[in-house]
Amino acid sequence: MSAPKKILIIGGGFTGLTAAYKLSRESDFSVTLVEGSDHLGGLAAGFPLLGTSLEKTYHHLFLTDTCILDLVKELDLTGKLLWCESSVGIYRDGRVYPFMSPLDLLRFKPCSLPGRLRFGLMALYLQKKKTWRQFVARTANEWLTRACGDDVMRTIWTPLLKGKFDRYWNSVSMAWLWARIHTRANSRPPGGGREKLGYFRGGFAEIIGKLESELSRRKVRILTGKAVAQLTFGPGRQALLADGQAVDFDQCLFTGSSAAFARLLPAGVVPDDYRHKLESIAYLGAICLVFVTDQSIADQYWLNIHEDGAPFLLFIQHTRLVGTEMYQGRHVYYIGSYQPHGSALFGMSDDALTGKWFDYLQRIYPQFEPARVCERHVFKFKAAQHVVDTRYEEKIPDYRTPVHGLFLANFSQIFPEDRGTNFAVREGIKVAGMISRELSGKA
Numbered sequence: 122m123s124a125p126k127k128i129l130i131i132g133g134g135f136t137g138l139t140a141a142y143k144l145s146r147e148s149d150f151s152v153t154l155v156e157g158s159d160h161l162g163g164l165a166a167g168f169p170l171l172g173t174s175l176e177k178t179y180h181h182l183f184l185t186d187t188c189i190l191d192l193v194k195e196l197d198l199t200g201k202l203l204w205c206e207s208s209v210g211i212y213r214d215g216r217v218y219p220f221m222s223p224l225d226l227l228r229f230k231p232c233s234l235p236g237r238l239r240f241g242l243m244a245l246y247l248q249k250k251k252t253w254r255q256f257v258a259r260t261a262n263e264w265l266t267r268a269c270g271d272d273v274m275r276t277i278w279t280p281l282l283k284g285k286f287d288r289y290w291n292s293v294s295m296a297w298l299w300a301r302i303h304t305r306a307n308s309r310p311p312g313g314g315r316e317k318l319g320y321f322r323g324g325f326a327e328i329i330g331k332l333e334s335e336l337s338r339r340k341v342r343i344l345t346g347k348a349v350a351q352l353t354f355g356p357g358r359q360a361l362l363a364d365g366q367a368v369d370f371d372q373c374l375f376t377g378s379s380a381a382f383a384r385l386l387p388a389g390v391v392p393d394d395y396r397h398k399l400e401s402i403a404y405l406g407a408i409c410l411v412f413v414t415d416q417s418i419a420d421q422y423w424l425n426i427h428e429d430g431a432p433f434l435l436f437i438q439h440t441r442l443v444g445t446e447m448y449q450g451r452h453v454y455y456i457g458s459y460q461p462h463g464s465a466l467f468g469m470s471d472d473a474l475t476g477k478w479f480d481y482l483q484r485i486y487p488q489f490e491p492a493r494v495c496e497r498h499v500f501k502f503k504a505a506q507h508v509v510d511t512r513y514e515e516k517i518p519d520y521r522t523p524v525h526g527l528f529l530a531n532f533s534q535i536f537p538e539d540r541g542t543n544f545a546v547r548e549g550i551k552v553a554g555m556i557s558r559e560l561s562g563k564a
């Protein structure tokens with residue numbers, strides 16, 4: 122009997138965990154998963170809060186997230202899922218406006234009445250539109266300006282695009298926005314009603330923990346706190362870890378950002394044009410402030426800040442969605458911002474950042490009392506959102522790289538949908554299938 126094939130998976134986020142889970146079912150593979158940080162979960166990882174686990178960045182599921190929902194079922198975790206009614210608002214011209222229903226739209230005073238009507242028609246059109254190819258080469262800015270007019274752009278779309286994509290806002294493809302609108306429209310229960318969003322009793326850590334225990338049970342070697350510094354390809358194939366250790370492999374899957382992947386490949390291993398492709402995708406970072414208080418501050422789960430010069434894009438009252446029961450009766454909030462690497466906010470101390478953001482939050486909600494905050498945490502991520510421009514399709518790298526047996530799966534390959542745990546699971550399954558077929562000679 123020949124020795125089992127060694128598969129190395131780099132990255133313990135949802136893509137890497139799912140791929141490892143699928144590959145570990147086959148007895149003739151020996152799977153090792155290496156994660157650079159000291160815990161699993163990647164961008165969806167949690168941290169201990171009030172006796173449970175909470176994601177460092179706000180997370181929920183949509184009704185359309187069928188791949189992760191299937192996995193949840195397979196892991197016997199459906200009983201942990203809560204489906205909760207969402208609510209959205211917009212802060213503009215010094216006021217919070219509910220923004221969930223046609224009536225809310227009609228009451229959205231910062232925009233003219235003709236603008237509101239044009240917005241409504243545009244939203245309806247995009248919800249019904251089943252295909253997106255015609256949007257790929259058009260910028261969201263150009264398409265939306267034509268469809269809705271300057272007034273809607275100024276009050277609704279431009280602040281959102283700038284908040285999400287910073288300096289790249291004017292290059293974002295309309296196909297990306299189509300997918301966002303489509304997903305949200307379809308996360309309403311059949312027959313109508315308010316949008317429903319999914320969350321887990323115990324947080325996303327429930328799935329991550331279950332995957333981890335399944336992997337351990339199936340003898341997958343899991344190494345956390347071990348960043349891969351370089352991959353070498355001959356005569357033997359090895360991943361060199363930052364601490365000097367080496368891990369042998371026959372096949373390898375990398376699941377971090379494309380730019381990070383390029384840095385692991387020694388000169389001459391891949392053609393220059395492939396390396397340039399990996400480096401051509403721009404990423405923005407994300408900063409999230411999580412805080413806990415006994416105050417209920419907002420009427421909505423999700424508030425988009427549409428004021429010019431606002432220091433953050435999102436204010437999220439997590440417990441408005443899921444209730445306070447899991448959190449010892451306290452209220453849990455996120456403040457979120459997407460930032461280019463090296464921005465002033467990225468460099469700011471946690472205290473300075475919290476002070477700045479709390480000052481602005483008090484402008485929105487004068488009743489908010491920072492002195493009542495009993496716990497707060499700041500989290501920063503460098504590669505949190507890729508910039509999906511109008512030439513994005515040309516930049517998407519294949520799952521198969523130019524090196525035989527070396528694979529790449531990350532959220533830059535998801536298009537036109539936005540990144541999400543659902544698509545990470547879908548990619549993990551897909552690439553695991555490719556690796557398995559290649560190893561069994563069926564590729």
Ligand SMILES: Cc1cc2nc3c(=O)[nH]c(=O)nc-3n(C[C@H](O)[C@H](O)[C@H](O)COP(=O)(O)OP(=O)(O)OC[C@H]3O[C@@H](n4cnc5c(N)ncnc54)[C@H](O)[C@@H]3O)c2cc1C
Binds near residue numbers: 133156157180376543
């Ligand atoms: C602010 C924010 C909000 C979000 N909200 C939602 C939401 O509401 N719902 C939802 O479904 N999704 C949401 N997402 C997206 C979701 O978190 C991601 O799409 C998903 O977690 C990506 O999983 P992944 O495994 O592809 O990548 P990642 O989670 O990025 O995992 C990659 C892993 O690889 C590791 N790694 C990288 N390089 C190396 C190396 N050299 N050596 C070892 N390890 C390495 C990293 O440490 C990381 O753990 C959100 C993301 C952000 C940033």
